[in-house]
Amino acid sequence: MQFESKYKIKSPIVQIKARSERKKYIIIISILLILQSGLRHIAVGPDTYAYYLMFEDIKSTSWEQVIYSFKEYFIFGAGKDAGYIFFQKLVQTFIKNYQIYLIFIAMIFFISFGVLIYKNSYFIREIMFAYILYSALFYQFFSITGIRQTIATAASFWGFDFIKKKKFLPFTILILLASTIHRSVLLFLPFYFLINLKKANFIYRAAVLIFPLAMIYRRPLAIIMAKASGSKAYLNYALADYKASTPVFTGLIISLVIIGLIFMRHVLKLNPDVSRFYTAIALAFIFTPLTWVDPSFMRVVLYFSIFMVFFIPKIIDIVTLSDKSIRTATYVCIYLILIFFVIKNGGEYKFFWQEMDLGENYL
Numbered sequence: 541m542q543f544e545s546k547y548k549i550k551s552p553i554v555q556i557k558a559r560s561e562r563k564k565y566i567i568i569i570s571i572l573l574i575l576q577s578g579l580r581h582i583a584v585g586p587d588t589y590a591y592y593l594m595f596e597d598i599k600s601t602s603w604e605q606v607i608y609s610f611k612e613y614f615i616f617g618a619g620k621d622a623g624y625i626f627f628q629k630l631v632q633t634f635i636k637n638y639q640i641y642l643i644f645i646a647m648i649f650f651i652s653f654g655v656l657i658y659k660n661s662y663f664i665r666e667i668m669f670a671y672i673l674y675s676a677l678f679y680q681f682f683s684i685t686g687i688r689q690t691i692a693t694a695a696s697f698w699g700f701d702f703i704k705k706k707k708f709l710p711f712t713i714l715i716l717l718a719s720t721i722h723r724s725v726l727l728f729l730p731f732y733f734l735i736n737l738k739k740a741n742f743i744y745r746a747a748v749l750i751f752p753l754a755m756i757y758r759r760p761l762a763i764i765m766a767k768a769s770g771s772k773a774y775l776n777y778a779l780a781d782y783k784a785s786t787p788v789f790t791g792l793i794i795s796l797v798i799i800g801l802i803f804m805r806h807v808l809k810l811n812p813d814v815s816r817f818y819t820a821i822a823l824a825f826i827f828t829p830l831t832w833v834d835p836s837f838m839r840v841v842l843y844f845s846i847f848m849v850f851f852i853p854k855i856i857d858i859v860t861l862s863d864k865s866i867r868t869a870t871y872v873c874i875y876l877i878l879i880f881f882v883i884k885n886g887g888e889y890k891f892f893w894q895e896m897d898l899g900e901n902y903l
Contacts, residue, residue: 561664562658562662562663562664562667563658565668566654566657566658566667569667569671570651570653570654573646573683574643574646574647574650575643575646576683576889577642577645577649577650577683577684578644578645578646579643579892580642580683580891581889581891581892581896582638582892583890583896583897584684584887584888584889584896585684585685586899586901587685587687588642589899589902590902591687592638595628595632595638595641598625598628599636601625603629606625606626609626610622610626610720621721623717623718623719624688624720624721624722626720627691627721639892645687645691649682649690649691649693649694652697652698653674656700656701657670657671665853665871666850668875669849669852669853669875670849672875672879673848673852673878675878675882676878676879676881676882676885677792677845677848678846679882679886680885681839681842684887684889686839688721689722689724689725689839691718691721692718692719692721692722692724693725693843693846695715695717695718695721695725696718696725696843698714699711699714699715699718700731703732703735703736703816704816706736712732715729724839724840724843725843727843731819731823731843731844734823735816740808740815740816740818740822741804741805741808741815743818743819743822744797744800744801744804744818744819744821745801746822747797747823747825747826748797750826751826751828754826754827754828754829755832758832761830762830762833765830780834785831786828786831786832786835786838789828789831789838793824793828794825796848796852797821797822799855800818800821800855803855803858803859806858806859807854807858807859810858811854811858814854816847817847817850817854818851820844820845820847820851821844821847824844824847824848827844852874856870856874
């Protein structure tokens with residue numbers, strides 16, 4: 541491929557050094573993010589304290605009750621995400637302290653995220669971009685809340701590697717197991733077939749046409765998806781008369797989709813591997829109207845929108861291939877904008893040894 545040959549490093553010694561630098565950078569950032577997430581106060585985030593109560597409750601739950609919860613879940617359709625109950629009970633064999641548990645969850649997520657970045661980003665600038673964009677858009681969910689889906693999303697990261705290697709059986713088993721922790725990850729199953737169809741151009745253009753219809757009929761779509769998932773919580777979100785909107789995120793993804801569409805032919809010609817990320821962004825785009833029914837549906841979008849961390853730098857690198865100064869200026873401008881969002885939307889954060897009041901949702 542022209543794009544790859546343009547940046548191909550011929551010296552084996554230089555290749556090893558470049559891989560080593562990428563790995564060291566990812567390890568350092570991963571450690572910092574693990575500590576930030578794992579050492580947070582239980583009042584940080586909207587549901588860290590709720591998960592704390594659940595964790596403590598599981599301590600007094602017998603293994604017989606844990607096993608029975610699977611029966612209730614799969615046979616009687618009662619209960620919720622029985623796999624997470626089993627997961628907690630299993631982890632509590634080794635970890636009794638909730639703070640250490642939070643560190644463990646952070647390790648599961650950021651190690652898998654780091655490996656995903658290492659395998660799909662080949663330059664330090666791409667890796668920097670991935671972590672800065674993560675901090676601006678995804679920190680509020682994966683770092684400080686949503687433990688069940690954080691685990692399920694980590695599984696989807698490993699699943700993406702199985703998709704690339706066309707290992708259907710390991711991929712399916714992994715996603716099905718993860719679905720017992722958070723059912724929404726089942727949405728990741730069709731991703732295997734869509735990527736391997738190698739019809740990114742068609743899927744992306746179809747998403748552009750589907751989006752207006754999905755926006756108009758977003759509530760019926762939300763109800764259909766909620767019923768299909770069997771989730772009472774999502775059905776309540778879909779039926780509730782809640783005036784929701786996500787203008788910033790929607791504006792961002794619309795802009796991104798338009799830019800991707802403009803340069804799609806050029807990008808896919810120079811680097812066909814970007815087609816995987818085009819497909820991911822197309823799916824995120826289709827599901828974005830659901831967030832205008834209730835912001836909680838952002839959980840659906842997250843499985844695919846997270847691939848922005850690869851999609852955007854790939855587009856930048858190919859579009860600015862002939863002029864390094866324009867590429868540098870583009871990265872700097874985007875870094876500054878994202879850092880502004882990080883500062884603006886960071887929210888209150890305290891370490892576990894500091895004092896912090898619980899949020900209004902617990903009052």
